[in-house]
Amino acid sequence: MSSLVVRWSNLAFAFFLAPLLGVSCTGAVSPTGGRNNASIASGGSASVSVGSGGGATGTMMSTGGAAPTTVVTNTTPPVAESAGQLVIRRLTHREFNNTVLDLLGDTTSPADSWAVEDGSSNSGFQAPNVVDMTTFQFLEPSVTTIAENAIAQNKVTIPCTNPTAGAMETTCATNFIKTFGRRAYRRPVADGEVTDLLAVFTAAHTAPISYDFKTSIAQVIKAMLLSPNFLYHHWEVGPTKPSQQGNLVALTPYQLASRLSYLLWESMPDETLLAAADAGQLSTPDQIATQAQRLLADKTHAANAMYNFHVQWLQYPNLDAVTKNTMVYPFFNDSYRAALVPEINSFVSSVMLDGDGTLKTLLTAPYAFANNVTAVAYGAKVTGSAMARIDLDPATRAGILTQSAFLSTSGAPSGSFPIRRGLIILGQLMCGTIRPPPGNIQIPDLPAVDGTTIKTTRQANTVHDTMPCAVCHKDFDPLGYAFENYDGVGAYRTTENGQAIDATGTGITPQAKQAFSFTNALDLINFLANSDEVKTCVGRQWFRYLLGRMEGPEDEGSIETAVLQARANPNYSVRDLLIGMVKSMAFRMRSVNAGEPS
Numbered sequence: 001m002s003s004l005v006v007r008w009s010n011l012a013f014a015f016f017l018a019p020l021l022g023v024s025c026t027g028a029v030s031p032t033g034g035r036n037n038a039s040i041a042s043g044g045s046a047s048v049s050v051g052s053g054g055g056a057t058g059t060m061m062s063t064g065g066a067a068p069t070t071v072v073t074n075t076t077p078p079v080a081e082s083a084g085q086l087v088i089r090r091l092t093h094r095e096f097n098n099t100v101l102d103l104l105g106d107t108t109s110p111a112d113s114w115a116v117e118d119g120s121s122n123s124g125f126q127a128p129n130v131v132d133m134t135t136f137q138f139l140e141p142s143v144t145t146i147a148e149n150a151i152a153q154n155k156v157t158i159p160c161t162n163p164t165a166g167a168m169e170t171t172c173a174t175n176f177i178k179t180f181g182r183r184a185y186r187r188p189v190a191d192g193e194v195t196d197l198l199a200v201f202t203a204a205h206t207a208p209i210s211y212d213f214k215t216s217i218a219q220v221i222k223a224m225l226l227s228p229n230f231l232y233h234h235w236e237v238g239p240t241k242p243s244q245q246g247n248l249v250a251l252t253p254y255q256l257a258s259r260l261s262y263l264l265w266e267s268m269p270d271e272t273l274l275a276a277a278d279a280g281q282l283s284t285p286d287q288i289a290t291q292a293q294r295l296l297a298d299k300t301h302a303a304n305a306m307y308n309f310h311v312q313w314l315q316y317p318n319l320d321a322v323t324k325n326t327m328v329y330p331f332f333n334d335s336y337r338a339a340l341v342p343e344i345n346s347f348v349s350s351v352m353l354d355g356d357g358t359l360k361t362l363l364t365a366p367y368a369f370a371n372n373v374t375a376v377a378y379g380a381k382v383t384g385s386a387m388a389r390i391d392l393d394p395a396t397r398a399g400i401l402t403q404s405a406f407l408s409t410s411g412a413p414s415g416s417f418p419i420r421r422g423l424i425i426l427g428q429l430m431c432g433t434i435r436p437p438p439g440n441i442q443i444p445d446l447p448a449v450d451g452t453t454i455k456t457t458r459q460a461n462t463v464h465d466t467m468p469c470a471v472c473h474k475d476f477d478p479l480g481y482a483f484e485n486y487d488g489v490g491a492y493r494t495t496e497n498g499q500a501i502d503a504t505g506t507g508i509t510p511q512a513k514q515a516f517s518f519t520n521a522l523d524l525i526n527f528l529a530n531s532d533e534v535k536t537c538v539g540r541q542w543f544r545y546l547l548g549r550m551e552g553p554e555d556e557g558s559i560e561t562a563v564l565q566a567r568a569n570p571n572y573s574v575r576d577l578l579i580g581m582v583k584s585m586a587f588r589m590r591s592v593n594a595g596e597p598s
Helices: 010-021 037-042 093-104 133-152 167-184 191-205 213-225 253-264 271-278 285-297 299-313 334-338 340-352 359-364 374-378 404-409 418-429 457-466 470-481 521-530 532-547 553-567 574-583
Strands: 248-250 367-370 388-391 505-508 515-518 589-591
Touching: 093 133, 093 299, 133 213, 167 191, 167 213, 191 213, 253 271, 253 285, 253 299, 253 532, 253 574, 271 285, 285 299, 285 574, 299 340, 299 532, 334 340, 340 359, 340 367, 340 404, 359 521, 359 532, 367 374, 374 404, 418 457, 418 470, 418 521, 418 532, 457 470, 470 505, 515 521, 532 553, 532 574, 553 574
Parallel strands: none
Antiparallel strands: 248 589, 367 388, 505 515
């Protein structure tokens, strides 16, 4: 089918139409918080406030840098709640796939084949900004196929059967635009939008093109899926003008419905959530919490978001591309690699959705999931390719950080990688600042572990101790040494090249500067699971995932309140943290942008 719909890209929207709507897209935030105009299409975050008429005003955020150093304790009252800026974000590739699955029953995961990656914001989590020309080159043909298949396979409900030409077809098309559009746009379709989309239908259905009725409806679907109303978060304002309370603006029920569903499902709101928005039943924190609990109870959908947060938080790389030296690990093949995703998914779901939902269990549970291929890393035997729960020796394993998926992806191709493992512990679990290396030093190559002169990976890494590198490496190398009992795929070992593993070390917490020591990974993990700084950091990481940016001073009260709610459970309930998040002002509101009309 040739394409009737005008081939526009959101890059054109950002640079040509955006000024008409009041959106500022003149630059993007680099990972270090600076402005980089060239990176706008690769994940920088622009702040935006969306008005009731579909317009937007805003300025660029520059809140990058180290996490704030506030430490929450049970005896310190939280600061007053407020809210920071709202960033403009398009759907990630995973969100796009999940949304077209729920909207149109499309099971092909089309974005997986796009040869362009989602960008990350300064938060460290994926928060892509605009649809650039490269992305659009993959998006447009995908949308064409999705729309055509939806019609051909009867995956959309058209509110009439074989309407007669003329007024009946127009009425049917209008009703379709309103009903399907409400789901696609995640809010009611405005009258002007109905008129515009009906014009697409009419143009397709009349000479010189003269598509039949259903094919013309497919063109309408395509137009919707290429619209910023579908492709962007927080565009779901709806018919009610947002209310302003001082320097804060309350998100509308439809914005809240989408914010809930994409946080907890990584997909669009279902009919129950949209109906709650229609009825004004997302107007209080308790009403929002009720819907959040319902969404978390749908384990099939909630597993998507739980998996996605954890693989970004713990910095699993592209799991489809993990490679190992087959001379060292001959069993690490395509089947092993393919099992890493279900291993993570199964374990995270077992804790967060089926289990007690606590950080303590996530970090210390003495079990994992494996199949007949990956069980070798645990010295276990499993029959069949499906994931099965296996109980592990609590003297050698504790939670997600000692499982093969984490240790394989954080390991080197031929062995362990204490530098990378230590960086993850410091930056992702302790919210420590990772200082860049000084520009005036020669970064040394680590000597090879040859089994004779240098027998262990730790010995090879000690080169850092005698050079200026030690200024930075002393913060994270020892944390990585704690995991030296695990090789490059996570198999447990007590020796390397005949020499006993040394997994001992010391550290200092980044915020309170509390000194601690450990004898091995289990010691370190138990410290992390009970650390107030780690608990606060986990709260910050979830807020960064939600906000698509680093937290600012305005968000501190909401973070602290949610963290205190989670800490009411001595094992730190992440599920309670999430409920506290969605009830918070940082979730429900946004700050007013400079120059925004009241």
